[in-house]
Amino acid sequence: MKGRRMCGTVTAGDEGQRLTVAGWVNHRRDHGGLTFIDLRDHTGVVQLVFNPATSPAAHEIAERCRLEWVLKVDGLVGRRPPGSENPNLPTGEVELTVEGCEVLGQAEAMPMGVSDELAADERVRLQYRYLDLRRPRMQRNLRARHRFIKSLRDVADELGFIEIETPTMIPSTPEGARDFIVPSRMWPGHVWALPQSPQIYKQLCMVGGLDRYFQIARCWRDEDLRADRQFEFTQLDLEMSFVEEDEVFLVLEEMISRAFATAFDIPVSTPWPRLPFSEAMRRFGSDKPDTRFGHELEDVSDIFRASSFRVFRGALDQGGSVQALRVQAGAELTRGELEGEWLQVARTYGAVGLAYMWRRSGVYEGAIAKFLSEEEQEALTARLGLQDGDCVCFTAGRTQVAQTSLGAVRLHAARRFGWIPPKRFDFLWVTEFPLFEADPATGRIGSVHHPFTQPHPDDWDLVRTEPTAVRSRSYDIVCNGVELGSGSLRITNPAQQALIFEALGLSAEEAQRKFGFLMSAFRYGPPPHGGFAAGVDRMVMLGVGESTIREVIAFPKTQSGADPMTGSPTPVAPEQLAEVGLRLAKVLERGGTDHDGREG
Numbered sequence: 001m002k003g004r005r006m007c008g009t010v011t012a013g014d015e016g017q018r019l020t021v022a023g024w025v026n027h028r029r030d031h032g033g034l035t036f037i038d039l040r041d042h043t044g045v046v047q048l049v050f051n052p053a054t055s056p057a058a059h060e061i062a063e064r065c066r067l068e069w070v071l072k073v074d075g076l077v078g079r080r081p082p083g084s085e086n087p088n089l090p091t092g093e094v095e096l097t098v099e100g101c102e103v104l105g106q107a108e109a110m111p112m113g114v115s116d117e118l119a120a121d122e123r124v125r126l127q128y129r130y131l132d133l134r135r136p137r138m139q140r141n142l143r144a145r146h147r148f149i150k151s152l153r154d155v156a157d158e159l160g161f162i163e164i165e166t167p168t169m170i171p172s173t174p175e176g177a178r179d180f181i182v183p184s185r186m187w188p189g190h191v192w193a194l195p196q197s198p199q200i201y202k203q204l205c206m207v208g209g210l211d212r213y214f215q216i217a218r219c220w221r222d223e224d225l226r227a228d229r230q231f232e233f234t235q236l237d238l239e240m241s242f243v244e245e246d247e248v249f250l251v252l253e254e255m256i257s258r259a260f261a262t263a264f265d266i267p268v269s270t271p272w273p274r275l276p277f278s279e280a281m282r283r284f285g286s287d288k289p290d291t292r293f294g295h296e297l298e299d300v301s302d303i304f305r306a307s308s309f310r311v312f313r314g315a316l317d318q319g320g321s322v323q324a325l326r327v328q329a330g331a332e333l334t335r336g337e338l339e340g341e342w343l344q345v346a347r348t349y350g351a352v353g354l355a356y357m358w359r360r361s362g363v364y365e366g367a368i369a370k371f372l373s374e375e376e377q378e379a380l381t382a383r384l385g386l387q388d389g390d391c392v393c394f395t396a397g398r399t400q401v402a403q404t405s406l407g408a409v410r411l412h413a414a415r416r417f418g419w420i421p422p423k424r425f426d427f428l429w430v431t432e433f434p435l436f437e438a439d440p441a442t443g444r445i446g447s448v449h450h451p452f453t454q455p456h457p458d459d460w461d462l463v464r465t466e467p468t469a470v471r472s473r474s475y476d477i478v479c480n481g482v483e484l485g486s487g488s489l490r491i492t493n494p495a496q497q498a499l500i501f502e503a504l505g506l507s508a509e510e511a512q513r514k515f516g517f518l519m520s521a522f523r524y525g526p527p528p529h530g531g532f533a534a535g536v537d538r539m540v541m542l543g544v545g546e547s548t549i550r551e552v553i554a555f556p557k558t559q560s561g562a563d564p565m566t567g568s569p570t571p572v573a574p575e576q577l578a579e580v581g582l583r584l585a586k587v588l589e590r591g592g593t594d595h596d597g598r599e600g
């Protein structure tokens, strides 16, 4: 629109000017024979005054219009009468006296409010997402997202990366999740997969001599949805040739810290601390530790080696450990709380129980106190620095379970006692993840990251003999207890890669069928390379202070994996199936366009 001025930018400096604004009717009221409308666009609101005496046609529209109609208005900027200014608005000193008005769009009664205060139920919000997007908060989030992505691109370009679009119809990628598949019409009975990541293609780009690749890449994984997971999500994906960890770290620290500053005005200092996986587990009971506060776990196994307390002793005798957490000022916690909520938190991570004692007036109280000898109590007091008014919590059992469950209790305690300082962004690298993990149910070995990750150079010998003890050259970025992404240095030697496939229980034929093209590529001069993928949605979520990624994605799915706005997914038409040579085994109940009542 020619000469259009944005609503939120009209200020006292414009007094006496004739301006044109356009936007949505945010609010309307009549007062003293005049009609006032707050007109809104994404920059803010400006107050319009309609006077029936001087502009009767415009006033007639003002009287007739409803909330969320779209108007174009010409008018004269003047100061608001003294006493009626609004100091909370940038436009609060002025108003536009309307001389001409045109209706550009009409609105029926709105199914939901579009101000932040009136935020509707999420299902309604997603059903009318195009209205929800009008809310200032969504506007702010999506604009911050845009700035963030632009800044990532700018810095990547400066650092010599080029953006390459890899295909989105590909064979399956081994990221460990379920694929979304796309049936092929030209090859009946054959399917494409949507990429879980551009992993293989970016490695092929390195073989192709592209040196520094990046992409703001859409990825798909068919997993259950959570606050920080969607079927489709966006990654800052990159790969670099001729590098070791340090160079990858430097690039990501630069990109992310600069983009956080530009997009969110959040200063992020670099370099980021590096914490090996085993240390993260030991100190924080998590591979994505929240390091904004201390209150670390203590392994107190040595204190209880000869204990007569059966629970601790039993765990130790079976090769496990006893972990302890000092909960400062925790004496105020009730038994009900500890044996209810707190125990539940520990159980979620596999702990059988949560032992605890309070320290009051120099003595320990609680059910387990009488089982601990005086020496054990004293050693504990000294090790954890326990004081009157504290509580101490314990988990005992398989070390990893004891650590992760007490790690979860640590986070729970942090929220309960306000240990987390506001407005802090603690980025760190967690390094040397195990290369393999064993499925607890089947014992089957799987990759923790993906099968192209290099083992730690000292651990090659263990690949065959003790695979779960092998450390890898992989690394995660963690911020405030949220995993923001992962990466690794890659294997480029076909023989070494074959050894890893073998450890994963992949037969040579299977490996050839799935990844033969990559193995072939590595026969023709592969440069050493490594890379990373960081979750854009999660980073924006953190940057704008939201607690789900749905708030920073324009059109997300609900937690039950549907889109109430378009009523999808939709049942498939028989003709569509026939075209790709498929037939349904049975018609499933849950079809139709109604995905009601499954919000989790």
Ligand code: ASP
Pocket: 175, 196, 197, 198, 199, 238, 486, 487, 488, 531, 532, 533
């Ligand atoms: N493809 C990996 C992922 O999506 C990241 C990487 O190794 O670069 O997690």
